[in-house]
Amino acid sequence: MKSSLKVLGFLAGAALFAVGMSGCSGKPKEGAEAGGSSGSAAPASTSIDAKGSTFVKPFLENVFEEFKGKSGVTINYQGGGSGAGISGLLDGTVPFAASDAPMSDEEMGKATSGPSGAVMNLPIVLGAIAIAYNLEGVADLKLDAEVLAHIFQRKITNWNDPKIAALNAGVTLPDLPITVVVRADGSGSTYVFSDFLSKAAPAAWTLGTDKQISWPNDVQKQQKSDGVSKATKDTPGAITYVELSFAKQAGLGLTSVKNADGQFVKPEPSGVTAAAENASLPEDFRGSIVNAPGATSYPVSSYVFALVPSDLSKNTAGKGIVDALKFVVGEGQAKAEGLDYAPLPESTKTKVSEKLAAIKVAS
């Protein structure tokens, strides 16, 4: 009797923990999906989760906050990175996302056959990638794509290199090694910068276009935009590519970059909008505006895209999402410049509004 009780006790204890554990060993995916759909199925006080580009986060947070005041719809834009946004959209954990780079053909295909259905890439705002540097006494630095390609591939390693001097007549360049700082994590900024070099200096730039590229082994890699801008600020002789707002906040020097028309342009919102006006994009917007023609175009510019399913009729919060994005490309644009983004050109605004109006929502 006693021993059977003992066994019972053991079993009871073991069972207790088995029950506790079974909760953990279930497929994590189920939980995540349930969380996603419950977020969108709460019509009482609508709250919508979205993920994606951290670059656009300050802008979207600001605009969505104002939208909340007007419509009562809360959008939690969580950031997390463009890649995280795309994978969240693909596995159905978020109803829409934002990205610095358009989705690839492969991703578009996956979306069509996944829980989101076909997805549209819609421009919502513009941004500039600044080539930011830390050089005491050099207020104006001019560089072109070829020299940038050499610098970031470590072919040019000192600031007094004749190729840099040739672009900067009258500027005293110090005898100081160049420290190249790049992003350690996959990043839309890396995509845009490498896209620019691939298009503007195809002979000199051999590392391709991607969010994550095979850098030489003596560059400094730092995490996120604040990581690279901080390291650049702390290291005399450093140079990096980073979103304009971060470069400005850190007080870094901003390089004037030679554009397709041969003009040197500083990163400013007006130059970015000009680039967007002068670049031609395909009908589905999935293209880039780097190295755009036009005398005032800033060549390292990019659209930020909202990634939205073209059919939201199954989502009870569908109308809220469409209204929010309409607000972003409408009234929201006025906030862009103050936050170091650039507003969309009028022609793009019209086109995006048409596409938004065509999204199917439940009536």
Place this chain on the structure above:
Amino acid sequence: MGDLVFRGITFGAALLVLIIVMLALQQLLQGSGKVLQDQGSYFFTGRDWDIGEARYGALSLIWGTFATSLIALLVGGVTGVVIAAFLVELAPKWLYKPVSFLVDLLAAIPSIIYGLWGVEQLVPWLRTQLYPQLYDTLGWTGLFGSPQSTGFGLLTAGFVLGIMIIPTVAAVTREMLLVVPKSMRDGALAMGATRTEALKSVQIPYAIGGILGGLILGLGRALGETMAVTMLIGNNANISLDLFKPAATLSSMIATNFGEADADFKAALIGLGFILFLLTMVINMVARMLVQRVRRKSGVS
């Protein structure tokens, strides 16, 4: 009956440890299956960690993990033992309490704070003061290979890790020295040994097993440390004896890239977790054997 329930619960709790380890291992293996299949043994022995080309060789990351931990052990291990010896044997009473307290407090500081301090204070100092001197005096060794360092790199990460493990090592060593029977120390002193001699020839040999245990705890912390390392190491996977160069560790690579990783790359990162898991397990086992052997040798069980 109450006793039985208690036994059952404690047994279940013990079982839980086993289950968690098994689940973790199973998840790691499952998640990294793709990369193990694609890369084969190259994943463990390859030097190229190239995301663009989808070549995932983790050797440079294993090197980064070992090298930073070793530097940490040199910096923090030695300092920790010396601090403990001072506290137990030489410190005046009024100093013992506050310093002991501060040592314990250091151990409780979250690692991100060490990272911030490293970036804000230590890196600029290292770059402008210590590193140029190291290069001038010891540059010929090849370990400090460039006159201009950014301050971010293997050595900086190892240095901060070393500081992080000081309290762990110091606290354990202190406890171990304190439990050395008073009679043994007094005996040594009575035979004319100085305090230093007593420490060196009686107390430390007696406590050596425990001290090694403390060092291993410190090493364990250094191996898995993520935040502070990520902020300081430069995150560029390299195998180089030049300690000024940027490097990356298993955990820093996972931390910087996991959020953005998709399919294959994610499998590679989970694979790194698997390697880290194996590595800590092997090191712990070797360490245990070492401790046992030393204990047997020193005649203390």
